[in-house]
Amino acid sequence: MHTDACLVVAFLNTVDLERGADLLDDPEGWRRWSEDREVAPNDVAEARAARDSLRAALGDPRLTVRPLDVPLRFSLTDSGPALITPDAVTAVLAAATRLTVRGDWVRLKICPADDCLWAFYDESRNRSRTWCSMRVCGNREKARSWRARTASVHN
Template identity: 35%
Template sequence: MSTGTSMAAPDRLEPVRRFVNTLDIEAGTDAIENVAGLRTWLTEAGLWRGDGQVGDAELRRARGLREALRTAAAANHDKVALSPAVLAVLDDAAERAGILVSFTPERNWRQVAGASGADGAMGDLLLRVTESMTTGTWPRLKVCASDACRWAFYDNSRAGTGKWCSMRLCGNRAKQEAWRDRRRTSG
């Protein structure tokens, strides 16, 4: 939940965080619940290119990738291994996006998504993730530890041990529940 900008991820990673948050679990709203919603969101995020496909299959894959990214971000809390199921979704999205190497006039190179449409846009998001893994910001993209929330946030805490999207709300709520549990078990 929440709209605070302090949870924003650094530059190129921010659209990934926002993509995961297209599903607001606490509010029960989904910005990409249908094909039109997906296309609108990708266009507004600046990820839509060309005249590519977006239909039911692309929608299903986009929503699957969103949950794989949410699970991957959750794994950043305790640095747990990603499951084969999550890896399969990420790899499949990368393959469909046709990620390839492109050389630049500046005597350098970059990776780009060869596919257009929604699959290409998913590839763009994945490339932002791999860049973030390379630059070292990825381990700080997390989802709120509250099961009712699971909001993606960028952990700006000094030690990188943040667990909740907002200490003021979810963190306090978790502490109160723990306190009640302790009272129940001790009393």
């Protein structure tokens, strides 16, 4: 997976609905997450607003799409323009912008399983992947559908 996609997916998955865990509820965890990516941690409210806005834009059914206005700066260097990303939110938004420019934003998806909603990057050739994992969420949904079909036949 491309570096930009890895960063965006990691940020989107700082909330884990299956486990009921949110990294942004743990100041030390959020600081480590940011430092591991060599950026400064933002204020938790700012990070949560950015994460929720991005997740909503990708189709997280729990969230409403809200405008997000975060100023981005760039620098013109010998190798061309570069976005300045001093903190986690601007680094993620710069990565999301680069994905959009390359036409890869559509590869970012939210798993439709209600008990999962994990963000993932669809690396399939035709961009048709639906589940974060066919072995886990996809298999569970197929089993539910099969049980529903067989129950309706036997009733």
